[in-house]
Amino acid sequence: MRILYVVGTRPNFVKTAPVVGALRERHPEGRHTIVHTGQHYDRLMSEVFLEELGVPAPDYMLEVGSGSHALQTARTMERLEPVLADERPDLVVVPGDVNSTLAAALTAVKMGIPVAHIESGLRSFDMTMPEEANRIVADRFSRWLFLHSPEAVTNLRGEGILEERMHMVGNTMIDTLVALEERFRAAGAAWRVGVDPGSYLLVTMHRPALVDGPLLGETVAQLTALARQMPVVFPVHPRTRKMMEGLEPEHPGLLLSEPLGYLDFLSLLADARGVLTDSGGIQEETTYLGVPCFTLRDNTERPVTITSGTNTLLGLDPAAISRLPTLLIEGKSAPSEPPPLWDGRAAQRIADVILAGR
Secondary structure, eight states: OEEEEEEOSHHHHHHHHHHHHHHHHHOTTSEEEEEEOOSSOOGGGTHHHHHHHTOOOOSEEOOOOSOOHHHHHHHHHHHHHHHHHHHOOSEEEEESSSHHHHHHHHHHHHTTOOEEEESTTOOOOOTTSHHHHHHHHHHHHOSEEEEOSTHHHHHHHHTTOOGGGEEEOOOHHHHHHHHHHHHHHTSOHHHHHTOOTTSOEEEOOOOHHHHSSHHHHHHHHHHHHHTTTSOEEEEOOHHHHHHGGGSOSOOTTEEEEOOOOHHHHHHHHHHOSEEEEOOHHHHHHHHHHTOOEEEOSSOOSOTHHHHSSSEEEOOSOGGGGGGHHHHHHHOOOOOSSOSTTOSSOHHHHHHHHHHHTO
C-alpha cells in the first residue's frame, strides 16, 4: 500500500506524526511518503519541529511559502499534482484545516485518489474564518473522516455525510503529548526564560481577525498592562511579529521571544498559570494538561474544550485581558480526566481503520 501524508504547518506535524509512526510500524512493507508544503517555512516552526517529533525527513519539499489564501492554495495544488502523478498513492492523508489541507484534498480527489482527513467534523459556524471553508471542503471530499469529539458527528450529519465514512478515533495531537510528556515535563523551559513555574501567563496569537487590524495594538497594550501584575511570556509567531512592526517598539514587561521548539513550548504550557490564545490546538493541549485557557475569539470549533476542559471563551475583545487575574482566581477546576479517547491511542485506531479497508 502506498500512503502519502501532506503536512504544511506546525499543528499539522503534531497531528500527523503519530499516524505516520503507527502506519509505518503496522505496515512496514508499504510505501510511506511525506510531503511538506512549506506553508510554515521558519526553521523553528518546521525542521526543528520535525526533529523533535521523530518524524522522518520529508520526501518532498514544495516550498509554497507565504502569500494570500488563493496563492498558497494554488501553489500547493500546482506543485503537489506532479508528486501524486509520480508516487501514485493509494491514499492521501491530510490533517486539520489549513490551506495545505484544502489544496491536497482537492488535488487528490480530482486525480481519483482517496483522501483520509484527520480531525474531521469540527465547525466554528463562522464563514469569515478561512479555516472553516477548508474543513468543510476536506470533509466533503474525504473517504475516511477521523473524528475526535462527539459534536463532530452532529456537525457532519447536518451536512448530509454518511455515518459509514465517520470513525471516532480520538485526538492524535494528544498522542504526541502522551509520547513526549516525560521529556517536556523535565525540560524546565520556564527557568530558562526567567520565570517561575506557575507564575506566568503564556500567550500565542496568529489569526487574521486578531493580528491583521487595529485589535493587535490594543491587545499588545493590554498585555503590557497585565505584565505589571504577572509575568507574560509571548513567543511571537513570524506572521504576528511582522504585523507588530508598525506598533510601538517597546513593550515593557512583556517577555517576547522567537517561536519555540515544540518541547520547550509544551514545557512552558504545562507550567503556566494560564494561557491566552486564539489557537485551536492549544485549547486542546491545555484541556489535556489541566491548564486554564482563555481564548480571544468569538467562537470555537472545539466546544469540548469548554464543556469538558479548562477553556473559557473571552470573545474577540482585547479589553477582556484585564479580567484575567480575577478569572484565574475564580476559574473552574481542571477536569478529572480528558475527553473520551484522548488517551494516546488515536493513531493506532486510525491505522486499524485504514489497514482494514486496504
